[in-house]
Amino acid sequence: MGSTAEAEVKVVPVVDLSRSELLKPGTESWVLACNQVRHAFEEFGCFEVVWHDVPTQLHNSIFEVVDDLFNLPLETKRQSTSDRPFHSYFGQYSFIPLYESLGIDNPTTSEGAQHFTDIMWPQGNDHFRETVYAYSKLVEEISEILTRMVFDSYGVERLSYESHAESTTYLLRCFKYRTRQEDESGLGLLPHTDRTFTSILHQDQVSGLQIKAKDGQWFDVGPSSSSFLVLAGDALMAWSNDRIPSCEHQVIMKENKKRYSLGLFAFNSGVISVPKELLDEQHPLRYKPFNIFDYLRFTQTDESKKSKCAIKAYCGV
Numbered sequence: 001m002g003s004t005a006e007a008e009v010k011v012v013p014v015v016d017l018s019r020s021e022l023l024k025p026g027t028e029s030w031v032l033a034c035n036q037v038r039h040a041f042e043e044f045g046c047f048e049v050v051w052h053d054v055p056t057q058l059h060n061s062i063f064e065v066v067d068d069l070f071n072l073p074l075e076t077k078r079q080s081t082s083d084r085p086f087h088s089y090f091g092q093y094s095f096i097p098l099y100e101s102l103g104i105d106n107p108t109t110s111e112g113a114q115h116f117t118d119i120m121w122p123q124g125n126d127h128f129r130e131t132v133y134a135y136s137k138l139v140e141e142i143s144e145i146l147t148r149m150v151f152d153s154y155g156v157e158r159l160s161y162e163s164h165a166e167s168t169t170y171l172l173r174c175f176k177y178r179t180r181q182e183d184e185s186g187l188g189l190l191p192h193t194d195r196t197f198t199s200i201l202h203q204d205q206v207s208g209l210q211i212k213a214k215d216g217q218w219f220d221v222g223p224s225s226s227s228f229l230v231l232a233g234d235a236l237m238a239w240s241n242d243r244i245p246s247c248e249h250q251v252i253m254k255e256n257k258k259r260y261s262l263g264l265f266a267f268n269s270g271v272i273s274v275p276k277e278l279l280d281e282q283h284p285l286r287y288k289p290f291n292i293f294d295y296l297r298f299t300q301t302d303e304s305k306k307s308k309c310a311i312k313a314y315c316g317v
């Protein structure tokens with residue numbers, strides 16, 4: 001269980017990519033940024049990235065359309081929107097009563113954005129579809145550049161990055177935490193690591209997200225309209241052969257206000273394996289090659305639930 005005690009005041013590392021248009025692979029500034037990204041991932045499993053162009057209008061309109069989405073009737077939200085595990089509606093759980101979430105599969109493709117919109121609004125909702133698509137494309141760009149930086153910083157060959165990038169697929173999860181009733185606690189979401197390669201979170205105005213540092217202390221990470229929080233998921237931990245820890249986080253609602261947050265989750269339809277550049281005598285192989293969607297299925301089993309670390313139980317050597 002997560003602690004509701006006062007979280008320590010600490011800050012996650014900040015990587016400023018606000019002039020990323022000047023960052024060309026191979027240049028000095030690129031190498032510097034790669035090192036910052038790698039260091040932040042290795043030390044914290046997460047960091048804040050400042051991005052050059054987050055139009056205020058897009059920031060406002062994405063949270064407006066997310067509000068419209070959660071205001072739909074429960075039976076509409078509960079309709080299945082994807083065949084992939086953990087990609088549809090979650091909510092109405094007695095142990096986390098404030099939490100509700102919906103996943104939009106392939107939101108960075110016009111077909112994906114259209115498919116989800118058609119299920120939620122059979123009569124059509126162009127504004128929702130266009131806003132989700134525009135927002136997801138923006139965050140996809142951040143995700144792609146950061147992933148390339150991670151591959152580059154470990155000296156992993158270009159072909160390997162390219163094949164990883166080609167088989168990357170995204171899920172946009174929208175999170176809502178309702179206000180609590182008098183007898184309810186502020187627990188929003190239990191401590192967990194994401195089953196993703198990376199997750200890029202963007203919170204609306206209400207805080208609640210907490211990250212666990214290496215020393216075991218929880219600390220708050222507040223919302224910001226011009227930056228994003230990047231978390232390493234279990235698949236990145238395995239890919240990096242444990243150099244990058246997956247980031248443990250939870251949600252504790254301190255303000256009694258409705259909270260919205262978004263997460264662009266990066267998955268991969270291919271096989272993920274530790275690159276040869278990360279293996280030597282001091283660093284023997286710790287994970288067998290795996291497919292992330294098979295891993296998601298495994299996390300639903302008793303074997304996974306009983307294990308201390310699901311990814312190690314699934315494909316650890």
Ligand SMILES: O=C(O)CCC(=O)C(=O)O
Pocket residue numbers: 101173175189194201203209249251261262263
């Ligand atoms: O609410 C948030 O900001 C994060 C939610 C989250 O961590 C998750 O659903 O995996």
Ligand SMILES: [Fe+2]
Pocket residue numbers: 192193194249
């Ligand atoms: Fe999460």
